[in-house]
Each structure stands twice: as structure tokens, then as C-alpha cells.
Amino acid sequence: MTSDFDNTALKKAFGSFATGVAVATSHSSGFTINSFSSLSLSPPLIIFNIYKTETDHIDFLKNKTFAINFLSREQEDVSRLFATKDPEKVNKTQHSISKNKNIILNDTLGHIELSVFQQIDIADHILVIGQVQNFKTDDNKKPLIYYRSDYKSLKDV
Numbered sequence: 369m370t371s372d373f374d375n376t377a378l379k380k381a382f383g384s385f386a387t388g389v390a391v392a393t394s395h396s397s398g399f400t401i402n403s404f405s406s407l408s409l410s411p412p413l414i415i416f417n418i419y420k421t422e423t424d425h426i427d428f429l430k431n432k433t434f435a436i437n438f439l440s441r442e443q444e445d446v447s448r449l450f451a452t453k454d455p456e457k458v459n460k461t462q463h464s465i466s467k468n469k470n471i472i473l474n475d476t477l478g479h480i481e482l483s484v485f486q487q488i489d490i491a492d493h494i495l496v497i498g499q500v501q502n503f504k505t506d507d508n509k510k511p512l513i514y515y516r517s518d519y520k521s522l523k524d525v
């Protein structure tokens with residue numbers, strides 16, 4: 369299905385909604401996302417999307433477990449690196465491996481580990497609904513913000 373909208377203008381309209389920035393990781397790699405949203409507390413669910421023509425979603429979701437790493441304002445370089453296809457991006461970033469074998473990035477605002485609750489195929493995206501298995505937050509870190517295709521930081525938190 370095609371639309372009559374100017375894609376540049378539409379991208380700007382979508383990008384007018386400021387978001388945080390995260391890196392979705394699983395057993396072998398990861399990629400920068402800003403489509404994260406909390407979905408429900410009971411059961412504890414989140415949602416994000418994978419652009420399937422860009423990312424090897426089959427490998428990413430292979431173990432049915434993954435992590436969302438919330439980036440701090442000092443981690444713009446991490447966001448830029450994980451938005452590339454550099455095969456060494458994980459090795460270039462300080463991280464640990466969880467009991468569930470997910471890559472967990474160091475020095476973030478926090479992370480959540482999840483199991484795949486549901487995945488929904490829509491056009492060129494997969495919506496992934498994850499159920500929280502465990503999480504950790506660092507109250508001393510500030511968030512990295514993404515707004516109209518650029519990185520920002522918040523003054524008031």
C-alpha cells in the first residue's frame with residue numbers, strides 16, 4: 369500500500385515525538401531502537417519494533433529471550449555504533465553476558481531482560497511484545513534523548 373504523503377515531512381512529524389534511546393540485544397548482537405514502549409504492568413509487558421529488512425530478526429529472536437538497554441546521555445557514541453552493521457560492535461562496547469546468555473551493556477541507565485511473549489508481522493516490521501524476566505536501574509544516570517533525528521539531553525532530570 370502506498371500513501372500520498374511526502375516521506376520527509378512525515379518522518380519529521382513522527383520525529384516530533386521525543387523519545388529515549390535503547391539498544392536491543394540478544395545472544396549474538398544488538399541494534400539501536402527508539403520504538404520501545406511499556407505496555408502493561410500485569411502481566412509485565414513491553415513492545416518495540418524491528419525493521420526486518422535492516423536487521424536479522426530471525427537470529428535476534430532465535431533464543432526467544434532478549435534485553436533492552438536504556439542509554440545514558442554519555443552513550444551517544446554507543447547509540448551511533450549500534451545503528452551500524454559493524455560486526456564488531458558488541459566487542460567494541462563494554463558488556464557482560466547474563467545467565468540467559470543475553471548481551472548486557474555496561475554504564476547504561478538500566479536494562480530489562482525479557483522473554484518473547486508475542487511477535488506480530490506487519491508490513492516491513494515485526495512488533496515484538498516482551499515479558500519482563502528481570503530488570504535493573506541506575507538512579508544516578510541521565511537519559512539520552514532522540515528528537516527530530518538528533519541527540520539531545522534533558523536539563524531537568
Ligand SMILES: Cc1cc2nc3c(=O)[nH]c(=O)nc-3n(C[C@H](O)[C@H](O)[C@H](O)COP(=O)(O)O)c2cc1C
Nearest residue numbers: 399400401402403417418419422423450451452453
Ligand atoms: C535513534 C535510532 C532509533 C532506531 N530505532 C529502530 C527501531 O526501533 N527498530 C529498528 O528495527 N531499527 C531502528 N533503528 C535502526 C537500527 O539501529 C539499524 O537498522 C540497525 O542497527 C542495523 O544493524 P543490524 O543489521 O546489525 O541489526 C534506529 C536507529 C536509530 C539511530
